[in-house]
Amino acid sequence: xxxRDGAAPGAHPSGDDRFxxxxxxxxxxxxxxxQLIETLHISQDVFGxxxxxxxxxxxxxxxxxxxxxxxxxxxxxxxxFDPPGDHGCTVCTGTACFVKGxxxxxxxxxxxxxxxxxxxxNDGRLTLKTARCLGSCGLAPVVVLDGEVLGHLDVDASxxxxxxxxxEAEVVHG
Amino acid sequence: xxxxxxxxxxxxxxxxxxxxxxxxxxxxxxxACLSAGSGAVKAALDAEVSxxxxxxxxxxxxxxxxxxCSKGPLVRVEPRGNVPTLxxxxxxxHAGTIVADHIGxxxxxxxxxxNEDIPFFARQTRVVLANAGKIDPDSLEDYVAHxxxxxxxxxxxxxxxxxxxxxxxxxxxxxxxxxxxxxxNKWALLAGSQAPDKYVxxxxxxxxxxAFMDRTVMExxxxxxxxxxxxxxxxxxxxxxxxxxxxxxxxxxERLDRAIRVARRARLLGRKILDSEFDLELEVxxxxxxFVCGEETALMASIEGRRGQPRLRPPYPTESGLFGRPxxxxxxESLANIPAIVSRGAEWFRRVGTDASPGTKxxxxxxxxxxxxxxxxxxxxxxxxxxxxxxxxxADGKAFKAAQTGGPSGGCIPGDxxxxxxxxxxxxxxxxxxxxxGLIVMDEDxxxxxxxxxxxxxxxxxxxxxxxxxxxGTVQLHHLLDxxxxxxxxxxxxxxLEDLCQVVRDTSMCGLGQTAPNPVTSxxxxxxxxxxxxxxxxxxx
Numbered sequence: 001x002x003x004r005d006g007a008a009p010g011a012h013p014s015g016d017d018r019f020x021x022x023x024x025x026x027x028x029x030x031x032x033x034x035q036l037i038e039t040l041h042i043s044q045d046v047f048g049x050x051x052x053x054x055x056x057x058x059x060x061x062x063x064x065x066x067x068x069x070x071x072x073x074x075x076x077x078x079x080x081f082d083p084p085g086d087h088g089c090t091v092c093t094g095t096a097c098f099v100k101g102x103x104x105x106x107x108x109x110x111x112x113x114x115x116x117x118x119x120x121x122n123d124g125r126l127t128l129k130t131a132r133c134l135g136s137c138g139l140a141p142v143v144v145l146d147g148e149v150l151g152h153l154d155v156d157a158s159x160x161x162x163x164x165x166x167x168e169a170e171v172v173h174g
Numbered sequence: 175x176x177x178x179x180x181x182x183x184x185x186x187x188x189x190x191x192x193x194x195x196x197x198x199x200x201x202x203x204x205x206a207c208l209s210a211g212s213g214a215v216k217a218a219l220d221a222e223v224s225x226x227x228x229x230x231x232x233x234x235x236x237x238x239x240x241x242x243c244s245k246g247p248l249v250r251v252e253p254r255g256n257v258p259t260l261x262x263x264x265x266x267x268h269a270g271t272i273v274a275d276h277i278g279x280x281x282x283x284x285x286x287x288x289n290e291d292i293p294f295f296a297r298q299t300r301v302v303l304a305n306a307g308k309i310d311p312d313s314l315e316d317y318v319a320h321x322x323x324x325x326x327x328x329x330x331x332x333x334x335x336x337x338x339x340x341x342x343x344x345x346x347x348x349x350x351x352x353x354x355x356x357x358x359n360k361w362a363l364l365a366g367s368q369a370p371d372k373y374v375x376x377x378x379x380x381x382x383x384x385a386f387m388d389r390t391v392m393e394x395x396x397x398x399x400x401x402x403x404x405x406x407x408x409x410x411x412x413x414x415x416x417x418x419x420x421x422x423x424x425x426x427x428e429r430l431d432r433a434i435r436v437a438r439r440a441r442l443l444g445r446k447i448l449d450s451e452f453d454l455e456l457e458v459x460x461x462x463x464x465f466v467c468g469e470e471t472a473l474m475a476s477i478e479g480r481r482g483q484p485r486l487r488p489p490y491p492t493e494s495g496l497f498g499r500p501x502x503x504x505x506x507e508s509l510a511n512i513p514a515i516v517s518r519g520a521e522w523f524r525r526v527g528t529d530a531s532p533g534t535k536x537x538x539x540x541x542x543x544x545x546x547x548x549x550x551x552x553x554x555x556x557x558x559x560x561x562x563x564x565x566x567x568x569a570d571g572k573a574f575k576a577a578q579t580g581g582p583s584g585g586c587i588p589g590d591x592x593x594x595x596x597x598x599x600x601x602x603x604x605x606x607x608x609x610x611x612g613l614i615v616m617d618e619d620x621x622x623x624x625x626x627x628x629x630x631x632x633x634x635x636x637x638x639x640x641x642x643x644x645x646x647g648t649v650q651l652h653h654l655l656d657x658x659x660x661x662x663x664x665x666x667x668x669x670x671l672e673d674l675c676q677v678v679r680d681t682s683m684c685g686l687g688q689t690a691p692n693p694v695t696s697x698x699x700x701x702x703x704x705x706x707x708x709x710x711x712x713x714x715x
Contacts, residue, residue, distance in 0.1 A: 041421065132383055133384060138246075142209075
């Protein structure tokens with residue numbers, strides 16, 4: 001197979017090895033079209049989000065019209081189409097968390113860090129999301145910071161933890 | 175082909191292995207306890223045991239949910255042949271005390287001890303959750319040692335599919351996903367189809383906010399779900415099955431995947447299961463965050479890799495379902511009841527619960543209660559017993575206002591109806607539903623119109639957009655509720671709200687739209703004065 005200039009031997013023809021992970025999965029499921037959602041999950045894990053390029057790539061691989069792939073991807077809440085920020089804050093807004101004041105946490109984080117729900121701050125550092133229910137209702141209200149589930153947080157504690165997450169990251173990476 | 179597992183021998187070996195340890199420490203590593211730091215507790219206990227060179231005496235293992243999630247991390251100390259002690263709120267620095275004082279010195283650490291005689295435990299009857307908090311979820315041997323796969327073995331070797339279905343019909347088990355359709359009847363419908371390809375599906379798309387029963391079963395006892403689904407497939411003549419799990423439950427996906435692999439190797443799945451003529455392949459499919467996928471036709475569309483939009487019935491899935499083949503969907507909790515029914519019989523199952531709703535129901539208790547967590551109670555227990563005895567009453571000395579069951583499809587039940595027994599018909603008569611098992615208690619500070627708005631916002635966001643009454647109706651209902659909550663509503667808005675609820679209920683295509691008005695109508699029924707007060711407030715302004 002012809003390789004692009006500079007690509008290491010064995011690398012994906014696109015020049016981006018992340019596609020190789022997707023290819024491996026596609027081969028394993030023999031390009032079965034009912035595996036589209038699983039493949040979207042894997043693609044998002046690998047790339048962080050679903051770009052138009054990736055969606056087109058999947059459409060071709062599955063021999064599906066791009067409208068079908070885009071239609072499925074946009075139907076489900078968990079798929080995102082923009083690169084996420086460096087850090088993630090997800091506030092659970094399930095019923096138990098609602099009763100325990102999750103709304104106030106969402107608006108406080110949104111205001112303090114100047115980031116709209118479902119979006120990433122302008123400096124690309126923080127993505128704020130809400131979740132339907134994380135099933136940890138015994139810990140309500142629940143906030144997830146970079147994958148770590150934190151329970152029984154009030155507004156002040158949530159703001160403090162988000163601040164700490166952003167600062168600690170600066171120390172490590174800065 | 176490898177030899178199939180010898181259940182009896184594996185069970186004996188596992189029990190013998192357990193009995194070698196005078197002490198067993200079980201650490202709950204379910205989601206809530208993990209979040210509270212049980213991973214570190216487990217590591218600290220491991221370190222403590224190895225430092226003291228007690229590895230031959232003390233066995234430290236991970237288990238699933240023990241119930242009182244708000245009190246985690248939980249650790250149970252089990253002396254061989256003696257009464258166990260449950261510790262709550264355990265931190266890593268307690269590891270030394272537990273090993274040295276309790277195990278070494280025989281001294282119970284009173285300030286950490288959670289009495290298991292309290293109503294929270296005493297009022298429960300565990301069938302579905304029998305193993306949760308007792309076994310290591312990743313260990314097939316542990317499941318087998320607790321009677322696992324006995325029911326499948328019994329069905330395959332000593333029962334015909336017709337007999338299995340008859341047993342299930344006799345048991346009176348009703349669908350635990352919420353609607354309460356008799357499970358045996360559903361199985362009989364699929365069994366009646368002569369098609370060569372049929373599918374059985376476990377519905378683990380637990381979308382109701384405030385519900386985590388199915389997650390616990392899938393995470394803490396994955397083999398029970400697999401065994402239930404395998405028996406369903408045998409009884410109905412299916413050779414391929416799916417477990418559809420919401421993507422928000424990665425641990426459930428991981429454990430089910432592993433359990434399926436292990437079961438296959440032990441010839442509990444795959445070809446010629448346990449040397450019978452029965453073949454079954456199972457696979458896990460993951461959702462991607464769409465509440466409507468809990469609806470069976472939407473769920474099947476999602477497994478096919480399509481947008482999870484429901485379609486009109488008939489044809490019912492048992493005639494034409496997944497990939498156009500006859501299919502049957504059972505809720506995870508329904509399936510988790512199957513092994514117990516098959517091994518112990520319908521009569522045993524009916525001893526608990528009521529005539530019309532036999533058995534138990536798992537509830538996720540949450541909200542403004544002293545004890546929150548996961549409970550399993552006999553059907554027919556009163557809501558008051560759940561809220562006041564098991565839940566310990568409303569927290570912070572506040573007054574009880576409402577109990578919400580059934581999530582966005584359910585309703586709010588006021589204090590003067592708390593003596594209602596928990597069964598499908600009684601809850602429906604109150605304008606709520608059993609639902610999948612979320613039970614959220616709200617105290618006096620919670621505004622009911624705001625609760626209604628919260629659920630309507632949920633339904634508005636989650637409406638799949640296929641039919642107009644749901645797509646447009648939920649937006650209009652949310653708009654009206656928003657106006658009421660903000661004190662900007664006119665008196666005639668209340669009548670409009672009620673009218674629109676009726677229209678959305680009567681004309682929506684699937685359950686999502688048909689039940690979306692329930693939180694509004696039930697709060698209007700019992701807490702109308704709060705709506706009127708908001709409107710009066712607007713008139714004064």
